[in-house]
Amino acid sequence: MFIILLGTAGAGKSTLAGELKSTMENTGANVAIVNFDPAAEKLPYDADVDVRDYVKIEDFFDKGLGPNGSLISAVDSLINYSDKIREEIDKINPDFTIIDTPGQLELFAYRVGGPLVLNSIIYNEKSVVIFLMDSIFFDNPANIVSILTLASSVNTRFRKPQINVVSKSDLLDKELIDEIIPRLHEDGYLESLLRESKDIDGYTLDLSLSLAKALYASGYFGHILPISIFNELSLRLLYGKIQEVLTESEDYKIYDNENNL
Template identity: 40%
Template sequence: MVNAIFVTGTAGSGKSLLTSRLMQWYRDTGAYPVTLNLDPGAVTLPYEPDIDVRNYIDIGTLMESYALGPNGALVMASDLVATKLDEIQEEVYEANPDYLIVDTPGQIELFAFRASGPYFVSNLQADNKATVFAFDGTLVSSPINFVSISLLASAVKLRLKTAQVNALTKRDLVIDRLKDILDWAASAQALESALNVEKDAEYSLLSKDLSRSMTRAGFAPGLVAVSSTTMNGLVNVAAALARTLNQGEDG
């Protein structure tokens, strides 16, 4: 049984490091995980991918062949990812892992908001699928930023149409704000109270309206705090994924 986990989030939120930690976690617990790097623009990674889209798509070649700049080549490469699904799927079949951990492109908009990303997620053959959205702890330490990233996480869930686990990354860097952030995720009232003391009244009101709309629609984030540096909280992320993927029976 293949469980596919798509690791998403904003650029710099720690997706690749979290991918490597999840791989190590599953390996240490006796499962057989395989990593898939789906970022054609990745220069270095904190792990050695078992399957790598860069074997099929080369940014430098696209820049030379089509006279594109780096950004244009990244957009084109992102669109080409969907055309390599069959080859990647064949590698997944050959590996036959328990867990396929997919490290998605650094620029979330290139994966979630263009056609190729949702197509890839929808058509990749796996028994169960889930998304991890990485809430960058250093970005969401203010209540207005928290609402903004929550809105993005909700949009990604709508686009990819998979069950989603929201992980607060870099918990070791925001330890002094950790309780507040987790309170905002768990309680609409706590978030509104924090927004009430924001200096910019206009954006505070807008943030409250957005927060209420997400709560009514069932998109309240709920966060599992994790540090990929200290490994603190990784067990909780794995447990949340287990519940999401197979009703809590890990393995």
């Protein structure tokens, strides 16, 4: 079973990969981590499988590409090694494989290459996407709408069960954690926050209201889980949610963690 960590640059994916592995292993699970970032320099965990063994980002710089173009081409070229990467994972034979992806989210929200390579590694196994929304995006309701719109793009592209989490929740106010985030799934709540906000008006308000309405109308919202590497309980709740999703048979939806909190 595969757990794909996705999120904007610096959202905490690599750190979470290592911490989640420890949490899961403490309950007896056998967990492997795949580093899926060809441009990673230092990782906060020991990768069991590493795409840097297959592609070198420098080779793409040498072809005259810039840093972003190089990363995109490097990930695309991993399609040639997906069988080998899967063989490596199968040799380890873990209960769960965590895939730590690069923060160049365009690869997964808009382009074909990222999902294509990941799907060819995952093949017919069950998988779940954990989408990390950095707590910095929770500073005002318009930014919450923006990051949820991005989360919905990822969901449209991957068509996999997806758990949306707010990462680094230790940096958020108590009011956000206790009162605002738990209510975000309630139809119309985000719109009321937007209308009450003093910082948003005019066109930005109209656009944000329309996007928020569309997110509710499409049924996109599930409960959003705040997580922090400094809060072991939040990691255990995330693991519980992952287990629940991976043992359910539904094809693709946003998962609701109401019953787990």
